[in-house]
Amino acid sequence: MPSEVDVLIIGAGPAGLMLALWCSRLGLVTRIVDKRTDKVFSGQADGFQARTLEILDSFGIGERVWKEANRMFEVSFWNPGPTGPIRRNSRAPDNVADLSRFTESVLHQGRMESFFLDAIAASYPHPASPTHQIRVERMVIPTSLSIDEDKVDDDDAYPVTVTLRHLSEEEATPTQRLSNLGDGLFRSNLADDDVASMIEKSNGRKELSEEVVKAKYVVGCDGAHSWTRKTLGKEFEMRGEMTDFIWGVLDIVPITDFRTEHAHPSSIMTCAYLL
Numbered sequence: 001m002p003s004e005v006d007v008l009i010i011g012a013g014p015a016g017l018m019l020a021l022w023c024s025r026l027g028l029v030t031r032i033v034d035k036r037t038d039k040v041f042s043g044q045a046d047g048f049q050a051r052t053l054e055i056l057d058s059f060g061i062g063e064r065v066w067k068e069a070n071r072m073f074e075v076s077f078w079n080p081g082p083t084g085p086i087r088r089n090s091r092a093p094d095n096v097a098d099l100s101r102f103t104e105s106v107l108h109q110g111r112m113e114s115f116f117l118d119a120i121a122a123s124y125p126h127p128a129s130p131t132h133q134i135r136v137e138r139m140v141i142p143t144s145l146s147i148d149e150d151k152v153d154d155d156d157a158y159p160v161t162v163t164l165r166h167l168s169e170e171e172a173t174p175t176q177r178l179s180n181l182g183d184g185l186f187r188s189n190l191a192d193d194d195v196a197s198m199i200e201k202s203n204g205r206k207e208l209s210e211e212v213v214k215a216k217y218v219v220g221c222d223g224a225h226s227w228t229r230k231t232l233g234k235e236f237e238m239r240g241e242m243t244d245f246i247w248g249v250l251d252i253v254p255i256t257d258f259r260t261e262h263a264h265p266s267s268i269m270t271c272a273y274l275l
Helices: 014-026 049-057 064-069 109-120 195-204 227-233
Strands: 005-009 028-034 074-080 086-093 136-138 140-147 160-166 209-220 246-253 269-274
Touching: 005 014, 014 028, 014 109, 028 140, 049 064, 064 109, 140 195, 140 227, 209 227
Parallel strands: 005 028, 005 209, 028 136
Antiparallel strands: 074 086, 140 160, 160 209, 246 269
8 A cells, every 4th residue: 555645535425435436536646544453343323415415416426326226305393292192293305406417315324335346346457547546445543644834835845744553353343332233322322432542542552553554534434433533632522512312313113103184194104302
C-alpha cells in the first residue's frame, strides 16, 4: 500500500465507501481503513431517500438497491389509546408526489456495503492510477494525526501525517453485551467509544505493527464517536440538537387481534420503535 495518498478515508461504513467509490471513479490514489474485522452484519443505516437512490443510480448501483429493497409508500403511527391498548392514530404518504422515479426504501446496511465494494472493484484498472486499486484495509486504527500548516496550500504536498496501527483479530473484535449474539450495540450511542481501549489493548503486544501515511486530504467517516473529529480539537466538536430518543428497527410478520380498520395494509412490515 502507498505511504503517500491523495485521500485517506477513516471508516468503511456507507459514508466512507461512498467516498471511496467516488475516488475510484476519479482515479485518485486512496486508502480506506476501518477498525473492525468485517463489514457490518447488524444493520444501522438501512434507509434510502429517493434522491440518494438517484445518486447511487448515477454510479450504476441504484438499480441493484431498487430491486432488493423494501419500498415504502406510506407510514402509520401507533400509540396507546385512551384506555391503554395501542391503536393507529395517524397515517401519511412517505414520499413527495412526482419527486422521483424512486421512493424511500430500506435495505440492510451490510448488503448496501457489498454493492459499494463491487462497484469500487469494477472501477479498475483505471488509467489515472494503473498500479493502484482501492481495497478496504480492516483491523487498522489511526493513533495520531498532525497537519503541516506550511504545506496546506501546496497542491503537490502531503500536509497531513497519520500513524496507522494494524490490530490483531482479538483486538479489533468489539465487546458483545448480549451473550452469544452479535448485538451491534458498539455501533450506537448506547456504547462508549472503544478506540482508546483498543489502543490500550494493543499496547501490551510485544511487536506493534505501525506505519506512517502522508495524505493530501484525510476524511473522517468514523461515525458519531469519530476519533478523527476528536483528534482535530474542540473546534471540530459535534454541534446541533441533541436528543435522548433511541430507535430500533424490527422486521416482523405480525399476528395480532387488531380490529380490521386499524390493521396495516401489509402483513409484513418494518417497524421503527422508540425504545
